[in-house]
Amino acid sequence: MASESITDELERRLAAAEAALRLVPALLWQADARGSQFSFNQPWLDYTGQTLEATQNNGWMEAIHPEDRSNSMRAFRRAVRMGAALEIEHRLRGADGYYRWFAVRHHPLREAGRVCAWFGAAIDIDDRKRAAQALRETQESYRIELEQQVQERTAELRSSLDLLQATMDSSRDMVQVFEAVRDDTGEIVDFRWLFNNHTAEKLYGDVIGRSLLQNNPGVAEEGIFDTFKRVVETGEPDQSEHHYVHEQFDGWFHQSCVKLGDGVATTTSDITERKLAEVDVLRLQEEVAQAALHESEERFRQFANASSDALWIRDAGTLEMEYVSPAIATIYGVAPGTLMGDVKSWAALIVPEDRRTALAHLEKARQGTAVVHDFRIQRPSDRLFRWIRNTDFPLLDELGRVQRIGGIAKDVTETKLAVEHQTVLLAELQHRVRNIMAIIRSITARTGERAESVPEYAAVMNGRLLTLARVQVLLTRAANIGVGIETVVSNEVHAQAHHPSQYDVSGPNVILSPKAAEVLTLAVHELTTNALKYGALADPNGKIAVRWNTSEKRGANWLTFEWVEENPPGRPVSQPIRRGFGSELVEERLPYELDGRGKLTFEPQGVRCQIEFPLKEGASILGTNAPQRARVFGGALDMTGEADLSGQRVLVLEDDYYLATDTARALRGAGATVLGPCANEQTAEDAIKDTVPTGAVLDINLGRGPSFKLARALRERSIRFVFLTGYDEDVIPDEFEGVVRLQKPVELRQIVNTLAQALHDGADQHG
DSSP, X not given: OHHHHHHHHHHHHHHHHHHHXXXXXXXXXXXXXXXXXXXXXXXXXXXXXXXXXXXXXXXXXXXXXXXXXHHHHHHHHHHHHHTOOEEEEEEXXXXXXXXXXXXXXXXXXXXXXXXXXXXXXXXXOHHXXXXXXXXXXXXXXXXXXXXXXHHHHHHHHHHHHHHHHHHHHTOSSEEEEXXXXXXXXXXXXXXEEXXXXXXXXXXXXXXXXXXXXXXXXXXXXXXXXXXXXXXXXXXXXXXXXXXXXXXXXXXXXXXXXXXXXXXXXXXXXXXXXXXXXXXXXXXXXHHHHHSOHHHHHHHHHHHHHHOSSEEEEEETTTOOEEEEOTTHHHHHSSOGGGGXXXXXXXXXXXXXXXXXXXXXXXXXXXXXXXXXXXXXXXXXXXXXXXXXXXXXXXXXXXXXXXXXXXXXXXXXXXXXXXXXXXXXXXXXXXXXXHHHHHHHHHHHHHHHHHOSSHHHHHXXXXXXXXXXXXXXXXXXXXXXXXXXXXXXXXXXXXXXXXXXXXXXXXXXXXXXOHHHHHHHHHHXXXXXXXXXXXXXXXXXXXXEEEEEEEEEETXXXXXXXXXXXXXXXXXXXXXXXXXXXXXXXXIIIHHHHXXXXXXXXXXXXXXXXXXXXXXXXXXOTTOXXXXXXXXXXXXXXXXXXXXXXXXXXXXXXXXXXXXXXXXXXXXXXXXXXXXXXXXXXXHHHHHTTTSOOSEEEEESBOSSSBOOHXXXXXXHTTOEEEEEESSOGGGSOGGGTTSOXXXXXXXXXXXXXXXXXXXXXXXXXXX
16 A cells, blocks of 8 residues: 555656646656656747647657757766756757757756656757857957967067168177076076177187087186176176187177176177287287387387387386377377377376276286276367276396386277167167057057957957057158147048048147157047948048147146047937947046146037147157267266367366366366466466466465465466365465365365356355
8 A cells, every 4th residue: 555655646747747748838748757758848848839749759859950969868878867956968959950059958856866757948048048049259359360460570579680680790799689598596608699790609609508618618718708697696797818728719898788688788890910910019029029129119110100000119117108100190199209108298188087097007027927907088189088908017137027018009099988888788679579569569458449340350359450550650851849739630630530621630840759749649549430330520521620739737738739620411319329439538538648638529410539738749659769878977077068168278286296287277178278287386387478368277275385376476467276185174374265265185176166156156246
């Protein structure tokens, strides 16, 4: 009885479930425990068009797509065998004959742990499946389009790099780039080759990516590795000469090394011929000591006269100059005889900051060491500062003692400036490429966010990139002088309008800064593009009026710009559903970058845009102004930007030779005519007998104590002067209480500016 009761209960429950199936609107069904007998609800019959009779004996399977049927049934049979739930997707044919995708779930009903029936449901997912497929196709199309654009841009960059490579490869010098290799502590332990131009590649072969120390261990012995390391760590460039010994060559090279990223870039020039010439000079000097004096001197003189570098010889004991070649006049800007005798005559031409080091190198040569060193001079002939490279070497007598010092002087100003300029150009190139790539990346991202299809994305992106190109063309025709607003507006509108009568452009001649030209051009491009798609330019009968003017506002000159579209009747303008790139550009970017205001409104008769911003200077990242060529700075002697003493005649009384000559040169650099310099009061009194000075710089300590004789004479003649003193101020008599005194050591600029102020005050009092 218990068994019959359970069976009856199950049958009642199944009957109730079958009745419920017919009432639920979803596609549902029920099957027995073996999954052989099925019953379906009314939504199933309505969708498939099957009758209850047609679903029997597995007839319901005819509704499954032929391509999906076998797989679905195998999965269901497997689920029945295992008594496990099943989720699967397949297509079902509708009563209209079309198939749609459904997500199907079979779930077992258990009684006392055993499967007594199966329930199933199908959910229509066709729209989702088709949308996903369409999305995949769109993404694939977009990917292909983007890859093509990337390939095109890569080709352009590669072309630019090839041009740069070709330029470097045409150089006879070696151009190389190395990357630092660091250990776990961050210490530089090696360098790795990143770049070789053609000249370097011929010598080293294919070494890109290889270790510098392993491929050329001599760099450690020569100190080159330490130089590279120091340049990376300090950022200070280096100029040096090295003797390279390689399996393919043995020669001398001059190397310029600058920091580049976490590594160095080097330019190496072959100076072997010059070094050999220096050796020839040494041999020649040995011949002077060993052969007939007249013949040797004549041979040396012919060699020296033919050389564009200056050759010189000093006595090692006194350092007095014994011989200079004619080229000294061109390099130093003085007659050759000027440098004969006392070493001070030569040292006085060197700028104060470099003098001590230059004399120290000369001392090294006197001690028997050949040295190469660079220093700056001020050439008396044209007052220009120049870089000189001196090669100093000892000349030995028959006992091996240093008897004389020989040397070669070469003007290397242009070489140094070229190296500095090359470094600046490389940095400028990197900066410009980064800026342009950044703005393209920004436009690409914003265009991709708003494009609704790949064709739309490509068209909009192409237009914006062309506009960027047009802006750069305008800005590079003449660097940093701006662009006329009429050119900006007319270029964009004319490119899109059907005929000239469609637009009316007028306003005063206003020159926009590079930054304003960049932003306004992009804004006008967006306005014309939108007008061509949706506004006045979409119909030949539409019109656009563009007006601009300037006015004073808050103490600055402002530009007011207005864009008005007049759509033809029957083409009203509607408010856009979403905020576009153009609206963001006008109402957000333009105010942010130009400190102005922008408003874009969509009125029924047409779009209106109002823009205003102050007219001020601003650089565009699209500009390509080449860096100015570097110049030589003269340190303490460089009076650029200091007081102007033009027309002044200044007496200099100072017994220290270097301070006297440096003061005189500083005054001349400021435009003054210098009387002297004089080492004592008597010489100074003689100097002003024929020429009356307008001012004077007086040292009151002239060897035997302070003296004010000349100061009193100048005051009687109402000539303004300043004191230089190493004493305390107490030694200056009260009668000179109003005279400015400068305490030694004193900067040359302070002397010039103090004297200029004294002369100015004197002129005011006299007036």
